Amino acid sequence: MNVVTLPVVPASAPAFTAPPRRAYTLLGVIQVVDTGDSGTTTSFGIRPVKSAAYKIYALSKPSRIVLDVTTPQRTVWARAHFLGTTGFNAAPPPYTTSVPRPVIPSATAYGALQRLFAGPAQAERTQGLRFVGSGVAGSSRPAIKGGIARIHLTGPCTGGGSTFTVASEIALMPKRFPPVKRVKIYDTAEQTGRSPAAPTPSRR
Incomplete structure (x- = not known):
């Protein structure tokens, strides 16, 4: 993962109160992470879609830092599937909603x-969508x-x-990917709980 760290000198600026991790649906940026506050600076990690040129501007009226990231020349649309928590306990499967x-x-x-x-964007979170990471x-x-498609997970994995x-x-x-008919998922111990199986359809 390529991360760009932006130190921001707060001076008399108000405290930063946004969520520590925020996902975006932008063409060139996947996620922004608050990597820490030292008291004199606040740093953010920017996760781009791919390594790309970027420029940083300090602007005023209002005072702000702008990161201009070069976006990929061409993108296509895929879909991510998140748990829909609204009515989850009472709703029948499938429990996911897909977003572009x-x-x-x-x-x-x-x-x-x-x-x-990266998880759902803020607007999607207000609609009840959540990413279940299982510690991965x-x-x-x-x-x-x-x-x-064989996928190896990183980090501890527990379904709880x-x-x-x-x-x-x-x-x-x-x-969404015609060449793939089955998915086999491995944990860090190279174990998988089931044989390759067809996916369950989502709500979209």
């Missing part, structure tokens, strides 16, 4: 996974062979006894 995300054509499956792990930090690039886990969201990926 721009990805690079040469890495559509991996781009969709990156967008998934991320995933490898999908290795696709014979119609099966829930029937809905990060695998429930990842397994829906094949709907």
